């Protein structure tokens with residue numbers, strides 16, 4: 001069973017580079033986003049997205065805040 005807000009099986013974030021374990025360069029990949037949207041309630045997803053942004057901001061210092069927002073938060077609304 002999947003824990004709410006956790007990463008989809010086969011599509012885990014590979015840190016600290018934040019690639020997807022399926023081989024896509026950027027996590028969450030389109031498939032991971034789709035699975036998360038279908039399996040996670042809005043509030044849990046929003047909470048998770050906030051955590052991802054903070055963690056990724058530390059681990060990906062070259063990625064701009066706008067890019068971080070689009071990548072981890074923008075698609076969850």
Ligand SMILES: [Zn+2]
Nearest residue numbers: 011020022029
């Ligand atoms: Zn993936």
